[in-house]
Amino acid sequence: MKALTYQGARDVRVETVPDPALVAPDDIILRVTATAICGSDLHIYRGKIPGMEDGDILGHEFMGVVEEAGREVTRVKVGDRVVIPFVIACGQCFHCLLDEFSACETTNPGRGAAMNAKKIKPPAALFGYSHMYGGVPGGQAELVRVPKANVGPLPVPDVLSDEQVLFLSDILPTGYQAVLNAKLGPGSTLAIFGAGPVGYMAAACARMVGVETMFMVDHNEYRLEFARRTYGIIPINFDEQDDPAAVIVEATAGRGVDATIEAVGFEAKGSTTETVLTTLKLEGSSGHALRQCIAATRRGGVVSVPGVYAGFIHGFLFGDAFDKGLTFKMGQTHVQGLMPELLEAIGEGRLAPEAIISHRMKLADAARGYEIFNAREDDCRKVVLTP
Numbered sequence: 001m002k003a004l005t006y007q008g009a010r011d012v013r014v015e016t017v018p019d020p021a022l023v024a025p026d027d028i029i030l031r032v033t034a035t036a037i038c039g040s041d042l043h044i045y046r047g048k049i050p051g052m053e054d055g056d057i058l059g060h061e062f063m064g065v066v067e068e069a070g071r072e073v074t075r076v077k078v079g080d081r082v083v084i085p086f087v088i089a090c091g092q093c094f095h096c097l098l099d100e101f102s103a104c105e106t107t108n109p110g111r112g113a114a115m116n117a118k119k120i121k122p123p124a125a126l127f128g129y130s131h132m133y134g135g136v137p138g139g140q141a142e143l144v145r146v147p148k149a150n151v152g153p154l155p156v157p158d159v160l161s162d163e164q165v166l167f168l169s170d171i172l173p174t175g176y177q178a179v180l181n182a183k184l185g186p187g188s189t190l191a192i193f194g195a196g197p198v199g200y201m202a203a204a205c206a207r208m209v210g211v212e213t214m215f216m217v218d219h220n221e222y223r224l225e226f227a228r229r230t231y232g233i234i235p236i237n238f239d240e241q242d243d244p245a246a247v248i249v250e251a252t253a254g255r256g257v258d259a260t261i262e263a264v265g266f267e268a269k270g271s272t273t274e275t276v277l278t279t280l281k282l283e284g285s286s287g288h289a290l291r292q293c294i295a296a297t298r299r300g301g302v303v304s305v306p307g308v309y310a311g312f313i314h315g316f317l318f319g320d321a322f323d324k325g326l327t328f329k330m331g332q333t334h335v336q337g338l339m340p341e342l343l344e345a346i347g348e349g350r351l352a353p354e355a356i357i358s359h360r361m362k363l364a365d366a367a368r369g370y371e372i373f374n375a376r377e378d379d380c381r382k383v384v385l386t387p
Helices: 039-045 162-169 171-181 197-208 221-231 244-251 272-279 288-296 318-324 335-347 363-375
Strands: 002-006 012-016 028-037 061-069 081-084 143-146 189-193 213-218 234-237 257-262 297-305 327-330 359-362 383-386
Touching: 002 363, 012 363, 028 081, 028 162, 028 363, 039 363, 061 143, 061 162, 081 162, 162 171, 162 335, 171 197, 171 297, 171 335, 189 197, 189 244, 189 288, 197 213, 197 221, 213 221, 213 244, 221 234, 234 244, 244 288, 257 288, 288 297, 288 318, 297 318, 359 363, 363 383
Parallel strands: 189 213, 189 257, 213 234, 257 297, 297 327, 359 383
Antiparallel strands: 002 012, 028 061, 028 143, 028 383, 061 081
16 A cells, blocks of 8 residues: 655655554454644654654544454444544543543553653554554555554544544544633633644634634734634734733733633744753753743633643743642543534534645645645645545
């Protein structure tokens, strides 16, 4: 089959690789009909994620048709059209029974466990996202082996197109979990840092739950303008405003918003000091966006963090967060538990996640898709690939 493989920083290639085969009795083989390039894939593309090996197959946002099913698969059958959550969960361990699927204790036997000197159980395995997360081949390919098929795959109705439901695999549940974690509802005020795909999905879900006033902070004017037109956000361009948090506080009677959503992650542009510390590997993540979230959130509010972070952070203002009595909610998405209600919202027309797609390409052109998305060329918001 053809698949997109990692060959080093900024070097991904579509190559011919062996077809996947069933390994466990609850595996399925999926014929991919649509897959997407995620913002977190760009962390891999830029060489920022440890545990990647040459030849690893990328991609964790994908869907398709079941081609083959193991003898113990009962949830789906051959011929079913399904969306696959990016988190691989067993459904039976301590965390899965609490619907904390991204903390599954059994699906990641890889380097995440071996490198953990404190013997803390590693997080769940993820598709296409380094050997720290299990080294499971991803979905930017013609075929994929999907483990734990009685827990993950969600059948979708034929009346909905691939583009309408594809983002149930990751960014839509991620944005929705960020909104739920932020404890938002009718009349709430919100600031979203990051006008990327997750920021967009958070904005869409925030509108769905009744958020009244919503700011969005970024420095890509075309992305902010899209969000203004589509979700009614108040744009703040940090290339033009040195202190977006101060703008937000002033616009909310000196109080700040009820919650902030940090949808940027560890590659947020930080200070010169942070750049030096990161280069010297004394820091794993920039704390700039988090500092802005702390400053922009009202006393007693919530900072919700769906953005990916790693290692140490310089200048984390814990004292300010304590003084304001802030709550922090963060972590990988418990996708399996959120997919059904989001599918219903799409079917009822309350969500239209496909609106963010700007580029449609063939899998054969995936390397170019990464280049465009990474460089934000041609007003790129989201790339969808079809084999």
